[in-house]
Amino acid sequence: MTDMTREAMEYDVVIVGAGPAGLSAAIRLKQLDAECQVVVLEKGSEVGAHILSGAVLDPCGLDALIPDWKEKGAPINTPVREDKFYMLGEGGKVRVPNWPMPPLMNNHGNYIVSMGNVCRWMAEQAEELGVEIFPGMACSEMVYGENGEVKGVVAGEFGRNEDGTPGPSYEPGMELHGKYVFLSEGVRGSLSKEVIGKYDLSKGHEPQKFGLGMKEIWEVDPAKHREGSVTHTMGWPLGSNAGGGSFIYHLENNQVYVGFVVHLNYQNPHLYPYMEFQRFKHHPMVADLLKGGKRVAYGARAITEGGYQSMPKMVAPGVALLGCSVGMVNVPRIKGNHNAMLSGKAAAEAAHEAIKAGRTSDELGDYETEVRTGAIGKDLKKVRNVKPLWSKYGLLASLTVGGFDMWTNTVGFSLLGTLNHGKTDAEATGLAETHKKIDYPKPDGKLSFDRLTNVSFSMTNHEENQPAHLTLKDANVPISVNLPKYAEPAQRYCPAGVYEVVHEEGKEPRFVINFQNCVHCKTCDIKDPSQNIHWVTPQGGDGPNYPNM
Structure with missing residues (x-):
């Protein structure tokens, strides 16, 4: 497809991805300059x-962006009222007290939310300010200028046949050019991956680390429901096979x-993450809650876990990476949405100043400086050693040595320096x-479910x-290499x-x-x-349709 065939x-500013980072950037750009032409493209x-x-949302990012979000009707209605942490064995549990944990682990003042609904509300706020938002518009290609700078993206290509040839209703899409392009695609975005590779943005940084998060929404017996309750667990069923844990939030x-x-740094290729999730629900603590209830939704998504030392360079000529395109999750807090919002705000402010000064398509260095030295960097730096301690030495070291390191970082120093991944x-x-090999029990269809049945609930x-x-x-690798070596x-x-x-x-x-099943988690x-597997975007509008995730 040549450029001449596309309008x-x-x-x-062109923004790819209508998540918390992209929408925050769009809102802030319009707050700063009502005449700024901003478009958000959502696949x-x-x-x-x-x-x-x-x-569980720390509202600090939204407070900074829209201080009167309560008055404007944000769907943020469930404050955290109780916060519990358990270590699980196969049939029992041990409550871990909150008092030894550093203050940053406290959920007081935070809210249980559906981020999907928060983003829908943020989109309404953005559109009221004049932002153009186009859902169902997958961005399939970057557009580069003559000097190698990012010039824009290609969006809205539809109608290719299975073999890649244009079909009878083929639409070539269009190019959307911007003085700056923001990539806020979330974890392992295909365009972000391309840009990181093209400009070697990971050079000098630790490799990014990831987790796979799986989630179900349940309607439970009202007698068992405790609105505002937050529970996290570690231990069973994963044990020493992998790091990870669970969350149970009552909204x-x-x-x-x-x-x-x-x-996702587990070693045993026989591990079956989905079945670990299904097995977890048979723990007595969880089963007692869910019995008599009904699962109403399912989904999955990869999570960035590398933290402070894994954030790549965030800017290149004409482009900035926002939110989880960079990796801004605070792993022990299990929170990243606040940092995504703050990154969008920071990118918008840097672009506003650049455009006001007559600049275009250069590097927004002020954005990167703000992320690394401002609130986001400080949030992530305090916990930077928890993940590598867990990966190298196990859960106990993460809880004890990592907990101590978080305490010392709270007052500004670390005896460990910065550990690598x-x-x-x-x-x-x-x-x-x-x-x-790991033997997994067959799902019972009441508490646990097979994958394909659950995918239908996405x-x-x-x-x-x-x-x-x-x-x-290479189409031969799965059978000739991966099957004999890794099953x-x-x-x-x-x-x-x-x-x-x-x-x-x-x-x-x-x-x-079976690509029709794909929930766009990016784990593969x-x-x-x-x-050998490369995830690229399907045509716009395809994929999951999560209601209240």
């Missing part, structure tokens, strides 16, 4: 359709968010022959007659059942990609030990 539209069918988060209307996170999550994957849909958006660099872990790490190895009598095994792009 182009000009803006001051989901509507704003919020692809948003999945816990979420309004007898609804409970039940979630499970598995750190080492391997990528893909490189951490061990050989199948050196690890034990309301995921993809147009079938289009190229698969899960591409292989092809894509069959297990995918929380949506996209990947299968099909065995038929008298035939060689086949690797099958991260964890594939051969780094």
Whole structure:
């Protein structure tokens, strides 16, 4: 497709992704200059359709952006009223007291929210200010200028056949050019990945680390519901097989968010993160809560966990990376939305000053400085050693040494300096022959469910007659390399059942990609030990349609 066949539209700032970072940037740009031309492009069918988060929200980011959010009707109605942490064994639990934890771990003043609904409300605020928001517009390509700077993006291409050729209703999409482009795609965004690689933005930084978060919404017996209750657990069922834990959040209307996170640096390729989540719900503490209830929604999304030392350079000529495109999650707090909002605000302020000074398509260095030295950097620096301690020495070291390090960082110093992460999550994957297989109980259909049944509760849909958006660099690798070496872990790490190895009598095994199931979590792009799977965006509007995630 040549540039000549596409129309182009000009803006001051083009924003890719209508999450908390992108929408915060759009709102702040319009607050600073009502005449600023801002467009937000969202690949989901509507704003919020692809948003999945816990979420307990620290409102500091929203306070800085829209101080009167309560008066403006933000869907933030459930303050945290109780905050509990447990270590689980297979049949029991031990309550960990709150008092030894540093103050940053306190959830007082925070809110249980649906970030999808918060983003829908933020989009309304942005549109009232004059921001143009286009949902169902997937951005498939970057547009570069003559000097290698980012000039814009290609969005809205529709109608390619399964083999990639233009179909009868093909639309080439259009180019959207900006003086600056903000990439706020969330974790492992395809354009962000391209830009990080093109400009070598990870040079001098630790590799990014990730987790896989899976979440169900349950309607529970009103007698068991405790609005405002927050519970986190560690330990069983993962044990020493992997890092991770769970969350159980009671919001309004007898609804409970039940979630499970598995750190993706696990070694055993036989580990099945989705089934660990399903097994977790059979713990007596959880089963007692859910019995008599009803699961109403399911979803999954990768999480950035590398923290302070893994944030790449955030700017290149004409482009800035925002929120989880960089990786701004505070892992022990299990929070990143506040930092995403603050990053959007900071990027907007840097772009506003640049445009006001007559600059265009250069590096927004002031944005990076603010992120690293301001509130975001301070938030992440305090906890920077928790994840590497957990990865290298296990849960106990993370809780004890990591907890002590968070205390000392609270008063401004660390005896440990800054620890490194080492391997990528893909490189951490061990050989199948050196690890034990794990026997998982069959889902009972009441508390636990098979993957495909649960995927139907994500309301995921993809147009079938289009190229698969899960591409292989080498189609032979899954069977010739990954199967004998790693028992092809894509069959297990995918929380949506996209990947299968099909065995038929008298035939060689086949690797099958059921891309229609994909919930856009990006785990395959991260964890594939051969780094052979490349996630690209399908046509706009496809994917999950999360209601209240």
